[in-house]
Amino acid sequence: MRLKLNKSKMPFSTPLLFTDKDLMKIFIPLIIEQILASLIGLSDSIMAASIGESAVSAVSLVEMIMLLLISLFAALAMGGTVIVGQYLGKKQENQAREASNQLVWFAGAAGLVIMIFIYLFKSFILDILFGNITDEVYNYANTYLLIIGASIPFLALYNAGAAIFRTMGNSKLPMKIMLAMNILNIAGNVLFIYGFNMGIAGIAIPTLISRIGAAVCILIHLTNPKQILHLNKTVKHKFNSMMIKQIMRIGVPYGIENGIFYFGRLLILSLVSTFGTAAIAANSVGSTITSLQALPGMAIGLGMSIVISRCVGAGDFTQARYYTKKILGIIFVAQIVSSVVSLALFPSILSIYNFSAEATQWTTEIVWSHAIVMILIWPFGNALPSVFRAAGDAKYPMLVSMITMFCCRIMFAYILVYLFEMGMFATWIAIYCDWLIKGGLFIWRYLNGKWTTFQATELNGRKAE
Template structure:
């Protein structure tokens, strides 16, 4: 049944969708561009510092992904209650989410410090002494930010659930400006080296966490924290949050681990392959920035539709967001194609490396237009319906069998090199598309209740 103005009131107007999606695109764009500027400043310290930050960030990203998944679980539960017009339970879910994130992040931070020797010497392996020293300093400082990034992610997820991504965009701008300005002064002016890169990261995340915590306590909001938060766990609500959060966390964690394995394979192809992959990754991220933002918006929109028990609207908005995402990705891809000569010249690559980069960017852009949206937007509708175990199973199997497996088959054994790794990634996407479309067209995903 198609939704019309005569049969049903829309939960989200076009203006509501724009107000939700546009700030998310800006926020994603900031993450990519500021990350690039950050790496350039760290590069001024030396190659050992760049290597150290890269190693420690591989652990940080894993931790952040886990807390982002938990925040998503809380946001979906709160969003479904909001769709049911049950604001009281939505607020209780917010209380439980922030409490759980705070306590679990403190525990994670303590475990991280206790396992520091294991991380530096076993996980990172046989690294040079200067890289080891930088890694030790950077890890020791940055691990202090774990509780702050957990609280920020929780608050940001709740604001997005209410359709208010403008707040998270503003806080993201503030956080990134603090980080960039802090890096500039501590690295270039005060010559603090790797500590100068770590301290602003902690400080900016602390400020962001404090600001979003204060804002989410505003009782005029549909979802807000209680003035006197209960410090006891509500087992029923925590179970509902973890029902979504744990599968998401496992999925994100395995995905990050898989990326590390693929990067190790790419390293065996030589310097040109590593450089081409790095450039293609940077440009490829710009190509899918709109899709990443719309994927987040899909979770917020469809969780409320599902909470209201309106699966017609759920499908209506999913179709609409898929179309918007495909259009926006197409525009972003065309922009990168037009500006590709300028981009490749900016990296000062050799002709051979530039050719590899160009081939990958062209291939990734075309494939992204055709299948990225279905592969990553549709599953967020399923997650909003609590069909998280199916999404987790498909994503993990697809990652390990198709992306990693075919990376070795195409890249190493068929001598396609780094280009073969990117072809393997698209095979992973195709498998995801087949599985998620089949699931979406059926009815099993509609049978999960909060």
Template structure:
């Protein structure tokens, strides 16, 4: 009897076309973000402080939008895997409705209760800092619907296996942002308002660009008849089934980071500076692996939609190995270049020595546990196991990342090193649980679409 050959859901070339642009997109986000920060720094100390405060809230909300976009991408990917283009196109419409409605409500609330929200989040700050924060906050809030829809559109293109569009849109968005900063801050002296307006213009451009490209009828997902409001409760529930747990998980993670940052601030200036240096340097390490994780959502989602559970496992294993390999290479490079990278900040000897010690330990623990902690959960979410990843991540974060930070850093007087050790414990706990979950079958028994 002749064996039937099963066609791979993704070829090697298709995987490369999906993942390679994502790597450059992630790299662009980090490098351009650094350039943006340096340009805004010329506005003045009070302005930078106000922008920094608002950005903490903005990151939290943007993470929620990204989580909802991931929910839509999972649903669309599974319909495409099932070869149901109409289902995928309808899911895309429902995603745009949901994410637009949510972002408009948040924008209205943030504009209407601008000062009250800032006072609630940050308490009493200097009047000039609060004035800068208020200006930046209300203009930033106007951009929420645009960045939300952009995230949704970019996720839909990834679900089609096309990440070049989001790379191009990201490049254009950041170019407009930097160019706008240069024009509005340096030439027109608009200060904080100029920085916020440049961001608003860049997000509007990226949003409309993605929407126009999604109208192409040759796309597997073509966004059509959007203005004919037709809500599909089943598809909206499917999107929320993945998006809501992912959004809660991302939101709680950002809140946890803020709490830990407050603890670090109590250790003194040297610890604050060393922590900032290590955060900046370590963020570079995960860029390629994070891109692979984004691609995994599309790949596993498409496999599950096609009913190819075995292929979903195989791709998960292969992409995990690839991500782990990049983590090994990047940490090796960081370990080799740690001296020059940390020395670039020209800090006092004590701060530099502390940062160097933390970076060496980070490289070891990152290689050991970061990939299964943060990349593997994407495969579980793409299969519909988002509630499990949310529960594990939140419990581990509150007990180990936050709780142990206070025990090790404060109670046992380990300071900043104790806070980073608590983070490694959190990673290891997550890694063990997610590897155990992926080894079993329960995650593949979840249903996202009927």
């Protein structure tokens, strides 16, 4: 996009790279897009409720795997966003365009490989990873995974394409595509479940179709040569090892970080499953609602990567610090709004599921505690790392997240559950401890300035200056 220069008096030697209007053009469509993306999982969960509690549990278990894969593709897209953004900050549009092409092709290839892997190890995932589940939950999960697994390459392509458009400053197009994707998914659910009485398959098929449509749509738009960043119209592609290494230098640490995060969630889910189907269902619905609470912060964090990478590419760390503080403030406000809205709507949402008294109590505890703790500490532990990655400092947040995941989220959860016998809610207490420690370590990293010594892009095989 063409950046508008803010000529107001500011403590910078150069005009601001982004005006408030520019930031809102990035953040608001991103928030809406991420809400729409989350509503797909929520709508599937609600539709599953019409089948039964076992179907809700099955969908939640498989969606945990899909969330892991989506996070890996988001990590790869983040790597591409940082590299492309830094090239644009250096005003090197040809390199930015080449990096965009490499990102899309590599993401598609990675998605295809992961899909094959999922089908090969489907039995392991269901038998070992999900732990103690009933036969009914197992059968539902098997059917759902069998169908939804085919959408993996298309998820990868959509994430890569959406990241490129956001880097160009066009967050509206991915938002519009996600809106169409939601409408198609919900309409398909109603048709296949209530019209054709297809059960769990009627939930999975529309999701598969909508994800294929989203990927195809965004790729078609990416082939427009009038855009600064566009795909070359060719079926033959030569992978550029240097570009891919640059993308992977950011994407791999972030992908490992996300992978460990969701692996930890799966281990915790196995712990939750020992409390029975009611606990699994409560944890599923609670996780869905809490993800909506945190969603504005996550969306703005994606936009933060675009802003900070452009500042880093331009070599202006004064502006990078300015935007970090400004955007963190925006995130705090957004989290307060999302929490208030979610708590106001919570009774209506919960009434849809017709849960038992036990499941209702657990879900209520999860949603209320998450809202309170998130408002206080979430941005420091979950949004601030976006600044480091945008500057090329991707390993530090990975290492911190891995350590706190195993020491706080997993070990502490098992200690609270088995040693102190605190019940299923203890797993969420462990999550909040994880946020607190991560937040402190990330604040320390930001203040010591070590993150400003990294540069992600390379030119002619050497570090860019």
